[in-house]
Amino acid sequence: MPLPRFNPAPLVPEIARFGPPAPPDPNNPMTRVLIVDDKEDNLDYLRSLLSAHGCTVDSAHDGAEALAQARSSPPDLVVSDLLMPVMDGYTLLRHWKADARLHQVPFIVFTATYTDPDDERLALNLGADAFILKHAEPEHLIARLREVQTNAVAPSPVPPRVAVQDENTRLKLYSEVLVRKLEERTQQLATANRDLRQKLAERKIADEKIRVLAESQMAILNALPAHIALVDPEGVILSVNEAWRRFALANVLQSPDFCVGQNYLKVCEQAVGDCSSEAQAIATGIRRVLRGGQKEFVIEYPCHSPDEQRWFRLMVTPLQEERLAGAVIMHVNITERKRDESELRLAERAARESEARLGFALAAADVGDWSLDLRTNVAHRSLRHDQCFGYREAVPQWGYDTFLAHIQPADRDRVAACFKTAMAGQGEYDAEFRTTWPDASVHWLWTKGRFYFDETGDPYRVAGIVSDITARKQAELALLESEARHRQISAQLAKVLDS
Structure with a gap:
């Protein structure tokens, strides 16, 4: 009540x-x-x-x-x-x-x-x-x-951008609330009409009720940004709101027949051109709702003008489900959402291409990449990362403790201190260490990366690269040994010459 x-x-x-x-x-x-x-x-x-x-x-x-x-x-x-x-x-x-x-x-x-x-x-x-x-x-x-x-x-904090699905859910709830209000006003109008027939002596009061209810119904319709029409059980347009009128006026050359008194179903069925297939589907869906075959009909369709590309979401619901009394047809402009979806797809495509280029560059440089979620301890690695630690196939699980366990004890504390300093605020780390492969061979690895921090300053993710530098280290050791031998020979020659 x-x-x-x-x-x-x-x-x-x-x-x-x-x-x-x-x-x-x-x-x-x-x-x-x-x-x-x-x-x-x-x-x-x-x-x-x-x-x-x-x-x-x-x-x-x-x-x-x-x-x-x-x-x-x-x-x-x-x-x-x-x-x-x-x-x-x-x-x-x-x-x-x-x-x-x-x-x-x-x-x-x-x-x-x-x-x-x-x-x-x-x-x-x-x-x-x-x-x-x-x-x-x-x-x-x-x-x-x-x-x-x-x-x-x-x-x-600034709220995150609403996902498209969440926006659709709210839009559906918004539509249901408004349609329910419209149904309530329509039912009240019908009740007032019955009272008028039953109580002729109270005609003046009944007329005032009808006037108020009709104004309220039209106020609801005109308050909506969506384009709304009420149709009878045959599809004839009984009433339209102000948004519908404005759109029809602005697009008179494209849709001169969508006005009060016209049959919406026939106009859709007679459509020709690029949008004719959508128009036929719309007519079929509306007819099912009018006949009680389904509770609602929803479709998204393009409706481009010479000046801009536009998309709309059409929603059709019965005026009164218990009897066939017509339907509410609502068109909502979803152009902005469609543009957001298009931009999102382009961004995702660019991200995939960038990731592919990065993977190609890392593979060409014989470098493995990895990242670790510090909150869940879930790691993502390339195959080359695990190969640097002596594994032919990807290891099922990997975390920070696993990483430290693969470092030789002589280097482990130094690398852990390097990571701790970076986590405390420096951000980036750079370390060389020795690791023992499953075949017992010793290899030198180099890792470089950085920590990522949330708005409170707490680290939530670390990512980096790893490379096998054993050959370089062996060359450096050979060079040092060669330099030592040269110094020894030079010292011996100096003694001979002095004597």
């Missing part, structure tokens, strides 16, 4: 008892608060309440206006409604948490329309710091705002 519409007027006496607006308090963490709501009464209520607690209050009537204000002058806290035109609260929240300057500013959802637990879960998943219903008492609201601001005093 939805809560009654929020009316701030009865709360004015409650606010008045707080006294006149207090001057801004420099020690108050909520000194500058941005409030966002498309209803002036709600803005006045919040402005009076917050001013009485020493806050400087800025206001905006929709998400786009709020985002522009905040980017120009970030507030200490934002309190936003969800159902607004131009840009709704959910979309504002997504942009807010993705902005490098704003993501640490606490975001409070303050709503009277979105009251379902799924609505709250979606807001919190998108990064909201609190979800408060507008029917909360003034003292409770102020206490929650202060609690959120106190918890946000310690700066948090």
Whole structure:
């Protein structure tokens, strides 16, 4: 059962008892608060309440206006409604948490329309710091705002880029919440119509209910950035939102038939050209949903214009699953995500090519490479690395202790000290040591690499290269022995000449 519409007027006496607006308090963490709501009464209520607690209050009537204000002058806290035109609260929240300057500013959802637990879960998943219903008492609201601001005093690290799969999950939840709200409003409208037929004496009241519900339904549709159409069981377009109209106007030459009264299925089936195959698949999927054959239909498709390449995600869900009452068709622009995926594929390809070039260079230089995760003690090595320690095949397990165990005792402490110095902050290490192969032969190895440290200064990974320098060491030893013999001969000759 939805809560009654929020009316701030009865709360004015409650606010008045707080006294006149207090001057801004420099020690108050909520000194500058941005409030966002498309209803002036709600803005006045919040402005009076917050001013009485020493806050400087800025206001905006929709998400786009709020985002522009905040980017120009970030507030200490934002309190936003969800159902607004131009840009709704959910979309504002997504942009807010993705902005490098704003993501640490606490975001409070303050709503009277979105009251379902799924609505709250979606807001919190998108990064909201609190979800408060507008029917909360003034003292409770102020206490929650202060609690959120106190918890946000310690700066948090920049959040990682959201993976594509996570973004798709949130988008699906976002769509489900909005479609559910639309279904609720549609059901309420149907109930109001039945009441109207049953209670002719209350026609005026019933008409007002229908008007309010219809406005609310259209407000929800127009608040969405997605292009949305409602179709009847035959596929005829009954209603479209503002985003759909704007897109149709901007692309009138490409899609003149996608308007109210046209049959969406027939337009798709009659499509020709590059996108005709996708259009046929879309018509088939929508028809299955309309006939109750499947609960939803989702497809991603290209829709390029002469000026840019674009991709969209189409989602179709029934208006009412228990009976065939039509469907909601939603197109979401996913061009940015597709570009990110393309850039990621290019980056992965470049990384693979770079890794291949590095492997070729190391193989040509007869050098083995290795890395060790210091947190898991899991090592990754090339075959040449293990061959430097006398193994023909790769050893099943390798770690730092294994590495030290392969060093001759006379050299082990020196190499361990070298690694310890590098781990303590120097970063790089360079060491030569002797190792005994499984066939009992002694070989000289050279290793060089560096430690990698996290943001707290703790080492988490070490990587490097290793090479067999036995031949070089033998040559150096032979040279030293030759020089010693020459010095001995020279000394003997000097004695002969002196005598």
